[in-house]
Amino acid sequence: MQVTFPYPGFEPLEVPAGNFLGVFAPRETAPVDEDEVIGNGFQHFIDTGPLVDICRRAKKGATGGRVKVTVVIDDNTRPTPVKKILPYLFRHLAKAGIGLEDITLLVGLGTHRRLSPAELIAKVGPDIYGRVKVVQHDYRDEGNLVHLGCTAKGTPVIVNRLAVESDLLLALGSIVPHRVAGFSGGGKMIQPGISSAATTGQTHWLSARVKGEKILGQVENEVRQEIDAVARLAGLDLIINSVLSPDGRVAGLVIGDLVAAHRQGAMLSRRIYGVNIPEQADIVITDSYPADIEMWQAAKGIYSGNLALKPGGIIILVTPCPEGVAVQHPQIEQFGYGSLAEVEALVARGEIEDLTVAAHLVHVGEVIKEKGTGILVSQGINKETAARIGFIPAASPRVALDMALAMKGKDASIIVLRHGGDILPLVGEE
Template structure:
């Protein structure tokens, strides 16, 4: 089996379109009289767009998220999901007045339209007698940096800000955590105390591709979302030790471990997860059991985000838009590129990384190790604070063992990119031109403008469920 792709991943049907951005799924170079026409793409890059042209005669595919018809009434979509939860009773039957409710929401690194979802959930809680003062919104940071007050306010929306308590989850402060017994195959679980003290836990978030868990949403909002450092580190370590690319694969050892821990030790009584388009429009919503509802949501997310391509490419250029604030997040673009690239090909990451390498100071240092397996041998001798960046670096090193990696980024210096074992370029065009010189006129190219949100799927793979 190709280590880059899980055998059960699905895809959609390719269509040919002009080389312009619409809501199209795949853009291929149309035939000109003398061969293949040039392909021009504007790549999302933070708040800007960067131009790219692939010259005439080069076989090129551009993979956009699939075009889907979104419901005209998203309020009705959310009501329908809450009225018909999957493998769980209605929310109104899970809680009663006077109980404390923890609403776990994803953080600023996800574009989930939380302000349009939470009011529906809170309205259902109010019907049972739960008051605003009984509810706390906990922003699940995992190991990400704390959100500022302005970011928190934007994330929950003006309608709820000031009415309901909003806090960041705790990651390092043990005085604000509770230690729970782990499962036989894992360490003890450190979890934010406010989660354990709540009478009901509800996870609210989006379903998007994820490097280790396959997809965000479901039980991931608890582990690692609101877990302590030692517990969070266990998941990237498992990811780093798994040799195949789990981006978009829901049946993987990391997802299985987190779901076992959450259901057996912590508890997540209910979820509300949504699938949304790159423009932020709600496509589908699911509610109910943290595993069964999530699985249905993943099937729906594949309809938007799994995109077929014709052939593995010599050169894959991917942004990590919209998860492109730092290199820690931008690695998603490389994972997407890996799924479309041939062994020995080149992946070009285009990401602004305005916050630099990310929240873990030694991340770049670990990426300089050269060997994933050698790096992982150090893990057990290190504290959790170092195990986490080491493990994520190991996963990136596995990509470097298969691919040459180039990076275009304003937020990283050339020295930082070189330290990570990658090659810096000033613009996407410079990086593409260099790669085309390497592979010659017969090169195959794939471009993924939304690399953090698209799962490239080979045409020979199983269809979308």
């Protein structure tokens, strides 16, 4: 069986037929009219009432009758078609007398790097960029963060000042399976999207104490509930969440309450990205598409691959990572991936203070250090760096598979996952 990869420069791979359990990918959806799907979404508001009514209520409490609207959008690490959806949103806001001059687009970077002007234009569209104010969140800029108290579980709610000072707070993102939150989208646009390091550290460190299979693809989980609690306290009024087909088309759009609408979208996402596999394999070969920019994102291939991996197995991650390991988080290269116990010790000694980084080290470490072994094939991460962070480096997919078979034996079972950044392998489910 010949396996190809969605990146230039990675040679096809021949997988021995006798070992092969199959190639698995998210379900292809029937072709749809995206304009119809988006337009239909803006006609059905889930547990909130129409947007125009929400705007009118906001106007009653606004200074001088002018409603300040903040729309949180995601960044270039997410495929949300923001530029396709914003015109529909702006038309609905206009019906309530809210013009472009009243709107600020707040890029929910979380702890990611800033976007370049070209990346911002690609995200919001050339017809919008320059006509609407765009601000990029900086989780380290304490002067632009506001403390709103704590959740019932004690997570400090510290978020971008723009969100707090707006009369109407909206969030535009997308929903796919996610290791920290179960699924992306919903309140996650606020936490971590526009939150402080302290807030994000608490929710991510909480997720590190729960094994990946107990969170990834689970619509309800304790971390998601905490994220939603943060978003409620931040005053998130409405979410606009797309669910994309594997080829990037809008398969669904849910708009409404941050919990009720999100859960509907998450169930649709699970139907698309959840894929039944016959059993776990000794060797899992996966890409990280579309999360390819750096290891901080590409690790999603490890998280999904974990669900398909037998204990003691080997996961081969094939990913370009043109920006290396993590531009914003050099401590990953300093400490490398490790077990929960190892990283907890580093935190206890004060060697790692950033709990978001600590959580990431555990999320990957539980797969390639505790459960099994990781082999990395990447053009953007050299072999010395790959080894330092905890992977066995390989020059090509062929070399990686030869290594894995030498370690596990020629009869080892093999599964290949495509669209590894979003796929949700399910064993024994339909």
